[in-house]
Amino acid sequence: MFDPHAWRRQFPILDREVHGKPLVYLDNAATTQKPLAVLNAERHYYEQLNANIHRGVHALSQEASEAFEGAREKVRGFIGAQQVEEIIFTRGATEAINLVAQSWGRSTLKPGDEILISAMEHHANIVPWQMICEAMGAKLKVIPMDDRGVLLVDQLDQLLTEKTRLVGVTLVSNALGTVNPVDDIIRKAHAVGALVLVDGAQAVAHMAVNVTALDCDFFVFSGHKLYAPTGTGVLYGKKALLNAMPPYQGGGDMILQVTFEKTTYNQLPYKFEAGTPHIAGVIGLGAAVDFVQSVGLDQIAAHEDRLLQEATALAEQFHGLRIIGTAPGKASILSFVVAGVHPHDIGTILDSEGVAIRTGHHCAMPVMDRFCLPATARASFALYNTLDEVDALFRALYRVEKMFLK
Template structure:
């Protein structure tokens, strides 16, 4: 950001101030202080529209879907499948059959690891990930590599938190059978150039899975424009309910995959000798689905689109720029992750205090941040730290929230003492 940029009261993130009242939980107090919620990368708060959608389903439409031949079941089925179509439009998938409802990003990645990668991997093959991945995009690939004899390779990360693109190019080879990459780092906020990286992988015939958990709340995602083979995200980081998410997969790939789980709904005909599987996407949705939360997710997507993702992204970038400048003035504080292209995440350490102590003190001031390794332990090891404190922003956060955060960080300085000046005694 240009250092001469002015933030006035008139343009103090008007979108956030307008919509804060839509989120009932933000009116709470913590330890006698107004809540400043800055843990949105872990989970976002839910607008009243989402809460209303959940309540309406349970009060007016609660029935199982797809097989009931009575009106209530037909209404529930229509709402559930309408939610699938809403997800399709939100990420611009080619068809509704390419959208699979799951518990979230983690389950989606595990599905691809077991149903797509495992049958295709052999000893000597490679799965390529990056050094800034969440554990949910590391551990499933470690498991499938152990099962098949394949090897896990890792794209290195630079000191800025950006991926080493030269290192990435060197790692691409005929041995790589899959690239699994985060769109936005949950620990650093780094926005990876996934479109370009997908194109490079595809030049060598390598399919690509993108972990979009941290991207969809902040960026307009078009899976066809990206040309992603698989794209996964979670509802609860996108102002929707917990326990619901979606996997996008190109139809030709999904059709060629065996089911990961067996049970009801994913079948057409069952005998003790043979089972015929259902068509897409039901082949991958065994058992009674999470009907209510899929409907709640659709309501969240409506809410975000009504505000406008582009307007949300612009506001969050303003707030990120303001917060970056403000935090750098706190004595002893060092930002971890300074990529040129970042989502609204401020991850930092302080010379005076452990991240858990920072979070505890901030909590007493009403400020909720995450502290620890953020399910990215290899990344923390790369930077030589045990963890960070992380303030992650959302559409309802304001400059006032950042000011309260900074005041609370100065309280940390007062409690633990200012850092010793370089060369001091």
């Protein structure tokens, strides 16, 4: 049986108190806490290896470069990419999507072309496409969803046309917890010659992903939602596509030769990694990948599902509470509203009990519009959460009820 208490000891922050109460951290969909392995990896880099990478002949630079490239290989294995140069480090999933939208989009899209996204995308997988569509005269279309938060994939046959150039879809919805059938979407998109970008930001900490088996063209995720430092992220792209794409940013490390007349760009992956990257963060990301794999994603998924089932059962008994997002097979997220209490007030009262949840639109305002809500409250679980913490959430919610609905 999976024991979250054993793993909790790896997360020093979970020992702290908030407003005199033990911290109950249930905002993992926003960012996860960091284990000692990650903190130590960053510290080790700064204490022992700190040097710029890919440049110096001196020992520190070589060791730092090895650690950095070692993290790239770990990420490759983690998502099942075939070649290490298909792994591009970015500041996060947002930058990875912007990279594809600007580099691939600008060199490929023509007026009248179409980009298809889903109705449950995070703003990070909406706005970059709106920007490039506007610049290139392309059109943005949306796969709708039903009242449970399930994508209406049967409409793909109409939505996908010979004009569709790319489909952008999230694997797990950050606002609803829905797990989308991306394998289906990828197959159908490829049948009309469209590429597929899968946003894995909300998925990689909760389920095993294999980009080769999925056959997606691009896959992005953020390190900080995978127990790694903020400011780290990954773009996976098929090598042929990445090779054909122009650089996103110009600068150091992405060049082979520069004269004032002409620059020869570096090979993959460095072509897309201009400037000194977040070296310590990327090394921390490598440590986070090792950590998650040592815990085991299957074990994590099963444990988080137990927490979600328990939370869902308690939510269903809570008078006036409505769960937003009731798709079958959801991942780790309980989004909800309580009649008569605004989510923001719920958030403040829960905080006074030490319970951290997210309240607001979750950077998915079209999702809120779809459910005719200004905001929801969202509890999201990670491998270190316990059933006791689920109980603490509902004890705090009963306090909200007592204050607001007496």
